[in-house]
Amino acid sequence: MLKLLVKTALISTLFTLAAQTTAEPKEHIKLGMSVALSGPASHIGQQLERGHELYFNYANQQQDAEQPHIQLIALDDGYEPSRAVDNTQYLIRHQRIDALIGNMGTPTTHAIKEILKRHQLPLLMPYTGATFLYQNPGFPIFKLRASYLDEAREQIRYLVDELGHTKIALFIQADEFGLTLEKSHRQALKDKGIEPVVIARFRRNTNDVAKALTQILTTQATAIAMIGTYEPLAAFINQAHRGGFRGTYTSVSFVSSTSLFSNIIVPAHVMVTEVLPDPHTCHGHICDLFRNLSKTHKQAMTHQSFEGFVNAYLFSQSLKHCDYTKLSACISTAMPHTLNTDLALRALLKQQQKSTAQRPVFRSYLKY
Known part of the structure; x- marks a missing residue:
């Protein structure tokens, strides 16, 4: 009987401690x-x-x-x-x-x-x-x-349906980010019966865009969908203008449109898709x-x-x-x-x- 009382008391104490622990407020x-x-x-x-x-x-x-x-x-x-x-x-x-x-x-x-x-x-x-x-x-x-596919479709709708572009190049950061958006833009273009005229890549966290720019300028591209951060994309646009390109650019919300636009020092036509309205x-x-x-x-x-x-x-x-x-x-x-x-x-x-x-x-x- 004594063993039963001790066991019962122990279980009761454990439940009390558990309840106190559960109820303890989270700071x-x-x-x-x-x-x-x-x-x-x-x-x-x-x-x-x-x-x-x-x-x-x-x-x-x-x-x-x-x-x-x-x-x-x-x-x-x-x-x-x-x-x-x-x-x-x-x-x-x-x-x-x-x-x-x-x-x-x-x-x-x-x-x-x-x-x-x-x-x-x-x-x-x-x-x-x-x-x-x-x-x-x-x-x-x-x-x-x-999703990036949603953003890509909005960009291609703008370039193709609203502006009439059919010769569109992709300028892409060479990593998982770029690969994801390459697939998204390819799908969005495919939905319109279009293939990208060229896909040019650059290395993440660098402004080394000269090779990619040369690749694109040798085509007849009239629009460029860009995937990357604001510094290399702004550098690309500034250099492309000096190289004679006068087409349209698009980019996804990740880029930070505020930072991108403030770093562009040449006349340019750029549309950036956003996930929220203008604050x-x-x-x-x-x-x-x-x-x-x-x-x-x-x-x-x-x-x-x-x-x-x-x-x-x-x-x-x-x-x-x-x-x-x-x-x-x-x-x-x-x-x-x-x-x-x-x-x-x-x-x-x-x-x-x-x-x-x-x-x-x-x-x-x-x-x-």
């Missing part, structure tokens, strides 16, 4: 981010980080004492896959993050996919439209962006809040900082539907619900929509 929600904070693509990563931080700081100030604060730990990978792998392992092992948010780049994201599978770590709103993320990647994921002119609660907070904190308003801000808003609103102690298992399924029910988000994504893609595709232009 911080830790989110990791691996982006380029240095190197040729640093402006993109810096703006993404600032946009996330802008909203998270605001959200933390609005929360009551019982709610955990959101902590963003952003690490620099220089847009290099090997550094993204190191960052991800550090964030998991030493920071014990709940999820990754806003990771930047196709090659860097592709490099960490096996780590994400092994740990079943959520990848939330990565700054890439890579195809493999839309094909059951094997880990929890939520994507806010249009300077859009309307509604999220746009107003972004502009007000950016002005208060004297931050530049770019598409990248706005995307980071929207990501952070969506994440914060989705927390209402999750148990904080089980966040990693819940958040990637809570976010689609928030996207479909949050009136501010729904209003934002319906503005100026110019495509029939599942996620909207918008446009930015440089014409002079």
